Amino acid sequence: MLIICCEDFQSTGKLLISEDIEPCPKDDELLISVKAFGINRPDILQKKGLYPAPKGASKTLGLECSGIVEKIGRGVIGIKEGDEICALTPGGAYAQKVVVNYQHCFRIPGSLSFAEAAVLPEVYMTCWVNLFEHGMLKKGESVLVHGGNSGIGCAAIQLANWVGATVLCSVRTEEKKAFCEKLGCSYAINIENEDIVKSLHKNFPKGVNLVLDMMGGELTKKNLNCLAKHGRLVQIAFLKGQFVEVNLMEIMKKQLCVTGSTLRSKTTIEKKRIADLLKKNIWPEIDCGKISPCLFKEFKFSEVNEAHSYMENSLHMGKIAVTIS
């Protein structure tokens, strides 16, 4: 089977198509013939050697896909060969075939295409667990989502709206500001022109209840400044820096909580639990069109470097998929 190989990326600067052996599903796994896969930020880090795959995971990139079930392990319940599904993968989705735990698979909701379905699992699972569990976001609260136009941002805006929270976003262009506000963000702040802390406090003098951040670095200080009493900072990545300074006095005085998680480091059982919550609560909303995958652009298998380049240059508003014909 063909895969997209990142092993020579450090020397060539390119992802290359190569041959690999077809993986074999274990008892609780199934083999998917991949029709589409989603591009995610961790893929960019992983190809650069900055985000090593967890122990036992495929060295091939790819955290989510859609496709047709080709083989099932002996312990698989509720899914059969020929089913069309989408799935969270433990790596390996940048390939014609991938194995995945059957409990991390979803039916394709609504009348979504393979490309649209492929981009659901990673961001919706990440946003669900970080907004509602680590972040404890509730109806009537407010949340600041950085990079509202990103794949994560689009999912976070829609999930926060679904629960009845008010959503603020940071963006870097007027076009992205309009995009986020159309998607359900009450107030998008263009941080190229405005100071996030000042702008936010104009509309929310007490601050917001939650900040969902993937930047870290110098932004962390501002994130804490933006939080109201009892506010939560939930970190899901740190594109601007891993080691950050925090003011303990600010944390104590406002009784803040600085927390976060990576979906990838969660156990199989935790991922199943999160997937089940999405199937119950969010898949019906996608069925009826209330929640969207926000697919921005599709690329061919041979265009994967262009797909990455789109994300690296932040040209996207929503998710990016690669389809396999």
Next chain:
Amino acid sequence: MLIICCEDFQSTGKLLISEDIEPCPKDDELLISVKAFGINRPDILQKKGLYPAPKGASKTLGLECSGIVEKIGRGVIGIKEGDEICALTPGGAYAQKVVVNYQHCFRIPGSLSFAEAAVLPEVYMTCWVNLFEHGMLKKGESVLVHGGNSGIGCAAIQLANWVGATVLCSVRTEEKKAFCEKLGCSYAINIENEDIVKSLHKNFPKGVNLVLDMMGGELTKKNLNCLAKHGRLVQIAFLKGQFVEVNLMEIMKKQLCVTGSTLRSKTTIEKKRIADLLKKNIWPEIDCGKISPCLFKEFKFSEVNEAHSYMENSLHMGKIAVTIS
């Protein structure tokens, strides 16, 4: 009435006894004729100008006392003139008389002396809310308490034992190590001789569920290292530094929560709620001698500088009180 005045501390290096006008209780307040007050770390910081009193609070030091009710406001329920009580004060307890919200008062439990009762409110309220609410400590979990021999440490050890948690402490002498282990700490680590992270992992390879810390500074990194997956760092002071570096990757990977609070910044209603929980759950334990105030030493009103000096030189194992004859 006489008070202990800290206004000239910065020039004289001494607390001085001076005269002040007797305060008048508002509707929901009562006037206490003070028999004893407790010494707390924030008093040391406040006299040095490092911890300003909140808006509206007395400029006089003192966060807790015991004594006899002398006058009551019109809205006071359940307490009458002549009652012997102890109380959390909003400042002002270093004085012959102090006013306090009646909802922050406690009966004197067991057969405690005024000095013993005076040292209960601040540390037990602080430890209750930070261990059980911010820290969510539960039966079967483990907690690392820094400075186990401090007033806070003694209360934390006993409350954690009460809830059924395993307690580890850091201390700086062998004498303090023995003291903490006698009080109910399973394992005290003398950090003058041993590395806290290594020693802790020898006994708790997965780390502890909670760290209660009043140091901050360079210790923060070690605190995060000591935590198990889903662990909580609860900060209640920062004697070693307010601005600390944290590793967002460590927080995300272990799904940690960095939080904390100051009792003083909590609202009147929050303080009442915490006081009520202590009255219900912990006062009966003190009545029957299962939980102790751990009073280490009493000083006279005129010896307040010696009392502070004891705390500043970390000579104490337990609480320090000043009595007024």
